Amino acid sequence: MDAGSSHTALYIYEWPAEKDNNTGRVEQTHLCKVKGPGISSYASAPVKAGESLRLCMEEAKQWVPGKRHHQTPLYLGATAGMRLLNMANSSASDKVFQAVEGALQKFPFSYQGAKIISGQDEGAFGWITVNYLDERLKQGLETRGALDLGGASTQISFVSDNYDGSESPSNSVTFRLYGNDYNLYTHSFLCYGKDQSLRMMQAHQSQAGPATVLDPCFHPGYTATKNYSVLYDSPCVSDRKPKDAPDTFTHIGIGDFLQCQAAVKSVFNFTSCKYSRCSFNGVLQPLLQGPYGAFSAYYFVMNFLNLTDTSVPLEDVKEKLKRYCATNWDQIMQQHPEVKLKYLAEYCFSGTYILTLLTEGYNFTSESYSDIKFIKKIKGSDAGWTLGYMLNLTNMIPAEAPDTPLLPHPGYVSVVSVIAVLLFILFIVSLRPLWPRCSKQPQIV
Numbered sequence: 445m446d447a448g449s450s451h452t453a454l455y456i457y458e459w460p461a462e463k464d465n466n467t468g469r470v471e472q473t474h475l476c477k478v479k480g481p482g483i484s485s486y487a488s489a490p491v492k493a494g495e496s497l498r499l500c501m502e503e504a505k506q507w508v509p510g511k512r513h514h515q516t517p518l519y520l521g522a523t524a525g526m527r528l529l530n531m532a533n534s535s536a537s538d539k540v541f542q543a544v545e546g547a548l549q550k551f552p553f554s555y556q557g558a559k560i561i562s563g564q565d566e567g568a569f570g571w572i573t574v575n576y577l578d579e580r581l582k583q584g585l586e587t588r589g590a591l592d593l594g595g596a597s598t599q600i601s602f603v604s605d606n607y608d609g610s611e612s613p614s615n616s617v618t619f620r621l622y623g624n625d626y627n628l629y630t631h632s633f634l635c636y637g638k639d640q641s642l643r644m645m646q647a648h649q650s651q652a653g654p655a656t657v658l659d660p661c662f663h664p665g666y667t668a669t670k671n672y673s674v675l676y677d678s679p680c681v682s683d684r685k686p687k688d689a690p691d692t693f694t695h696i697g698i699g700d701f702l703q704c705q706a707a708v709k710s711v712f713n714f715t716s717c718k719y720s721r722c723s724f725n726g727v728l729q730p731l732l733q734g735p736y737g738a739f740s741a742y743y744f745v746m747n748f749l750n751l752t753d754t755s756v757p758l759e760d761v762k763e764k765l766k767r768y769c770a771t772n773w774d775q776i777m778q779q780h781p782e783v784k785l786k787y788l789a790e791y792c793f794s795g796t797y798i799l800t801l802l803t804e805g806y807n808f809t810s811e812s813y814s815d816i817k818f819i820k821k822i823k824g825s826d827a828g829w830t831l832g833y834m835l836n837l838t839n840m841i842p843a844e845a846p847d848t849p850l851l852p853h854p855g856y857v858s859v860v861s862v863i864a865v866l867l868f869i870l871f872i873v874s875l876r877p878l879w880p881r882c883s884k885q886p887q888i889v
C-alpha cells in the first residue's frame with residue numbers, strides 16, 4: 445500500500461491465536477501487526493477471523509494522513525498459499541477474495557483490486573525490491589540476486605551473463621529501468637516453501653501409512669499426535685495419501701541432522717535435465733553470478749539459529765545445525781519460551797531444508813555460499829515482493845534515466861558564481877579606455 449508521496453509500503457500481517465494440542469502451551473496472540481516508518485503496533489484482543497483485517501486497516505487509517513486517504517491506492521496481492529487454495533478449491537479461494545475485497549472496500553483508500561500474483565511476478569518483484577532499495581538500479585550497478593523462501597513457494601531470481609532468455613523463455617523477465625535493460629532469470633518452485641516442503645518430506649516418510657513416524661528433522665523427545673487428513677490436505681501431497689492409513693500417527697523426533705538431510709533430499713528430483721544445466725525438477729538454472737540477498741523465511745530461520753554470518757565456513761554451519769538438531773526438545777522449549785511452538789519445533793527441519801535447497805538445489809558451493817547475505821530489511825524497508833509490486837503498479841520506477849544535470853546543484857552554484865565574477869572583471873577591464881588618466885609624476889633627475 446502506498447502512503448502517498450513516499451515509496452514506503454505498509455505491510456499487514458495476521459497471526460491467529462493458537463493453542464498447541466500436544467503441549468497445551470498457549471501461543472502468543474498477535475492478531476494483527478501493522479508496520480510502517482514510525483509505527484509498529486499490535487492489536488491483541490481475541491477477535492473473530494476477519495476482524496483482525498479490520499483492526500489492521502483501522503491502524504492504516506491512523507497512519508496515513510486523513511487528507512491523503514482518498515488518493516492512497518490500496519492493492520491486495522496474494523501469493524502461493526492462495527495459488528494452492530485456488531488449485532485445490534477455486535470456489536473457496538473466490539470466497540476468500542470476496543470477503544477480503546468487501547472488507548477492504550469499506551475503507552476510505554482508493555482500492556485498486558486484488559489478484560493472485562504469478563510465481564514469476566513474485567520472484568521478479570522481490571528482485572526489484574532488493575535492487576531498488578540498494579540503489580543498484582538507479583546507479584546502474586551490478587545487481588544482487590534475490591532468494592525468497594515463503595511458506596508455500598520459493599523463488600530464485602538473478603541476472604547471469606549465461607542467460608539471455610532464449611533457453612527456457614518462461615524463466616525470463618525483461619525490464620528497462622532507469623535507462624538500463626535487464627534480462628532476469630527467475631523461477632518460482634510451487635510447493636517448495638518451507639511449510640509445503642515439510643509436508644512433502646513427511647508424506648515421503650509416511651508413504652506406507654504407519655502409526656508412528658520417526659522423524660530425524662525433529663528434536664529427540666518431541667512427540668505429537670497428528671492427523672493424516674491434515675498432513676495430506678494440500679495439492680502438494682494430496683495424490684500420495686496412503687489408502688489404508690489410520691486417522692492419526694504419532695510423530696516422534698530423533699534429531700539426526702545427517703538423516704534429516706537425506707530425508708530432505710527426497711523432495712528434490714535430480715534425474716533429468718533437458719537444458720544446459722538445471723537446479724532440480726528439470727528446471728533450467730543458469731550459472732550463479734554475483735551477490736545474493738536471501739529473505740523472508742531464509743532470514744527468519746537462519747537468524748533464529750544464529751547462522752546468518754555466511755563468512756563462517758559451510759562445514760561449520762552444518763556442524764552447528766547438527767548439534768542444534770540433536771538437542772532435546774524439552775531443553776529447546778525451556779531456552780525459548782517466547783517463540784511460537786510451531787516454528788520452534790520446525791527450526792531443525794527448516795535450517796536443514798535451507799542448506800540443502802541452497803547447496804544441492806541451487807548449486808551454491810562452499811565458496812559461493814559466502815556470496816549470500818541473509819537479510820530482513822534494507823535501509824529500514826522489508827525485503828520481499830510487496831515493495832516491488834507497489835513500485836511497479838504505481839509506475840514509480842522510470843524506464844529511462846531522468847535527465848540528470850551534468851553537475852550537482854552546489855557545483856552549478858559555484859560555477860555560475862565564478863563565471864559571474866569573471867564577467868564582472870572583464871566588464872571593468874573593457875571600460876579601461878574611459879578610466880581617468882593619471883597625471884604624470886615629475887621625474888627627479
Ligand SMILES: Nc1ncnc2c1ncn2[C@@H]1O[C@H](COP(=O)(O)OP(=O)(O)OP(=O)(O)O)[C@@H](O)[C@H]1O
Pocket residue numbers: 523524525526593594595596597598637638639740741744745748787
Ligand atoms: N519468526 C519466524 N520463524 C520461523 N518462521 C517464520 C517466522 N515468521 C514467519 N515465518 C514463516 O515463514 C514463512 C514465510 O513467510 P512469508 O509471509 O514471507 O511467506 P508466505 O506469504 O507464506 O509466502 P508464499 O505464500 O509465497 O509461500 C511462512 O511459512 C511463515 O509462517
